Amino acid sequence: MRCSDVRQCRETLSSGGLPPEGIREVGSHLRTCPACRAVLLADDPLIGVLTAGESPETPAHLALRIQALVRSGRIQEPLPVWDLWGWWRQSPFPAHAAAAATLVLGLAAGFLMGVDSDRGPGPGMVGRPADPLAALALDALADAPAGSLTESYFSLARQTGQGGI
Amino acid sequence: MSERDDEDLMRAAGKGDAAAFGEIVSRHQAWAWRVAWRFTGDAAEAEDLVQDAFLKVFEAAPRYRAIASFRTYLHRVVTRRCLDWHRKKRPLLSDRIPEPTDPAPQPDAAAQLRDRERRIRSALDELPADQRLAVVLRYYEGLDASTMATAMGRTPKAVERLLARARKALRPRLQTHLG
């Protein structure tokens, strides 16, 4: 490769598009031609990485090693993992809408159940057994606002964080 | 008889055809090896990385869909394995490249090359992994911005920004030592 050929490659070296064989030829020229090296590196210093030596040949045993593993059957098809993001990207809009609706309904049901538990026992529930946690007589739970189980846990956690329990 | 294309071979591999997969490995191992070796700077690590990448491809073969060329798909798998490798390990590569033992005042051509190799290796090693990978794909493999973007899961602009940052970081070292 002549100096003029190498200098013509300047653009494609920096922006991509030169095949690896061409790149290797340029690299081999740059290793021995300080003039081209100075010109090309002034524009783009990263071209300097080409003056490193060639990469070694692909090890002859590499393909055999991979094929032996494949043929041995030791490669297991991984158990399917529920890939939520993958599902979302590949699913049509009605599936998105159904998933969103299910999520909203679930949250609403959870919220309503929480509200219901704040009202105390209804007329038909007078004989309902006491909250089993009350039997533990934990002060932290007794202090919980409004007495919902979730809030009790949060109250307990807060006190634990403050060194309470 | 015409040569089977990569996508056809992958479909066969997905049905358990080990010979078809062997053909895929033969065709693409050189590219994968060069990228892994340039990225890691270590032959044994590069071998493991390439093996791992191809085994991932084989595992995923039953689910493979030819929405892009197989080569594009492989680029993506190999670049991901490179970045995973970097996250999971690692001692500084420059530590593994021995200093020249004979500081001769007028080194011969081979010694000069070794010294240059060491400087470039250590300069590349100082870059963050994604910038180093971008340098390898662009300057050693000649990939353009859009191919690199697909391989690295970024936009072409983001790829060019990575290269611009690498250029800025390495300019003083490469120009002083190699110019």
Ligand SMILES: [Zn+2]
């Ligand atoms: Zn020249």
